[in-house]
Amino acid sequence: xxxxxxxxxxxxxxxxxxxxxxxxxxxxxxxxxxxxxxxxxxxxxxxxxxxxxxxxxxxxxxxxxxxxxxxxxxxxxxxxxxxxxxxxxxxxxxxxxxxxxxxxxxxxxxxxxxxxxxxxxxxxxxxxxxxxxxxxxxxxxxxxxxxxxxxxxxxxxxxxxxxxxxxxxxxxxxxxxxxxxxxxxxxxxxxxxxxxxxxxxxxxxxxxxxxxxxxxxxxxxxxxxxxxxxxxxxxxxxxxxxxxxxxxxxxxxxxxxxxxxxxxxxxxxxxxxxxxxxxxxxxxxxxxxxxxxxxxxxxxxxxxxxxxxxxxxxxxxxxxxxxxxxxxxxxxxxxxxxxxxxxx
Numbered sequence: 001x002x003x004x005x006x007x008x009x010x011x012x013x014x015x016x017x018x019x020x021x022x023x024x025x026x027x028x029x030x031x032x033x034x035x036x037x038x039x040x041x042x043x044x045x046x047x048x049x050x051x052x053x054x055x056x057x058x059x060x061x062x063x064x065x066x067x068x069x070x071x072x073x074x075x076x077x078x079x080x081x082x083x084x085x086x087x088x089x090x091x092x093x094x095x096x097x098x099x100x101x102x103x104x105x106x107x108x109x110x111x112x113x114x115x116x117x118x119x120x121x122x123x124x125x126x127x128x129x130x131x132x133x134x135x136x137x138x139x140x141x142x143x144x145x146x147x148x149x150x151x152x153x154x155x156x157x158x159x160x161x162x163x164x165x166x167x168x169x170x171x172x173x174x175x176x177x178x179x180x181x182x183x184x185x186x187x188x189x190x191x192x193x194x195x196x197x198x199x200x201x202x203x204x205x206x207x208x209x210x211x212x213x214x215x216x217x218x219x220x221x222x223x224x225x226x227x228x229x230x231x232x233x234x235x236x237x238x239x240x241x242x243x244x245x246x247x248x249x250x251x252x253x254x255x256x257x258x259x260x261x262x263x264x265x266x267x268x269x270x271x272x273x274x275x276x277x278x279x280x281x282x283x284x285x286x287x288x289x290x291x292x293x294x295x296x297x298x299x300x301x302x303x304x305x306x307x308x309x310x311x312x313x314x315x316x317x318x319x320x321x322x323x324x325x326x327x328x329x330x331x332x333x334x335x336x337x338x339x340x341x342x343x344x
């Protein structure tokens with residue numbers, strides 16, 4: 001009797017990036033990104049009207065200028081760093097096919113899954129590269145992958161790497177990357193800035209509808225009712241990283257960046273916090289962005305350029321971005337360890 005063990009491949013998935021820092025390319029990317037009902041979670045007609053009658057009329061030009069400040073001669077930092085990470089991970093898992101895909105843009109989920117299929121993979125471990133769970137990132141990626149594989153006759157068998165916000169290898173890798181910056185800068189304060197979300201996204205993650213934002217301490221611990229709360233996971237990541245770095249409680253704080261629109265987003269807001277710190281007389285600030293495993297628009301333009309300028313304008317001296325994990329060997333080793341658990 002013939003036997004065949006299913007070959008397992010790995011699909012790394014990051015959020016995505018425009019193909020070029022041009023209004024046309026950015027418009028194409030934003031149209032795909034903001035058409036996702038898990039991202040812009042309003043009724044379909046209202047989402048279409050807002051996107052096509054408001055956002056896509058002005059936002060691509062503004063965003064293209066921001067992307068132009070960080071794009072490298074050979075492409076997008078997010079794509080290039082993700083590719084370098086993929087290459088390094090392949091050296092740690094030499095017998096496992098590893099492909100990179102983006103939830104939006106290129107390389108697409110379709111191309112990544114097809115590449116694994118072409119290499120004989122009947123089983124796929126999907127690795128969403130988002131440390132904390134959010135329906136608009138991890139949830140969207142998982143849904144999209146399942147929809148893609150449902151279209152083929154021979155569907156692959158799927159596993160998904162869960163959010164890794166508390167994984168020791170992830171925390172240790174960020175501490176390793178950040179330590180040289182802290183030693184050189186000697187910051188008076190350390191910010192841990194996470195990507196923001198609308199408050200309504202957080203409330204929708206609370207199955208009880210009674211915990212999130214019910215008190216100022218709702219994110220102090222993670223339990224059954226808030227186990228899927230992005231904000232709580234961000235605070236937990238921050239506590240773990242601050243402890244690993246040996247930071248005194250008064251020397252660090254959490255904030256949230258990248259908010260859009262007029263609806264309330266989770267607080268405190270990064271752009272407001274950095275101005276408040278400068279006005280309090282804090283001269284040197286280091287900023288970690290532990291919601292991102294690769295440097296991108298949100299780290300390089302929003303923090304390293306724009307936030308640093310705003311900090312100086314408010315009276316501060318130096319605001320330094322701690323680089324993301326990118327292809328740091330410690331992070332590559334940690335990711336390989338996570339995957340080996342699922343490969344055995």
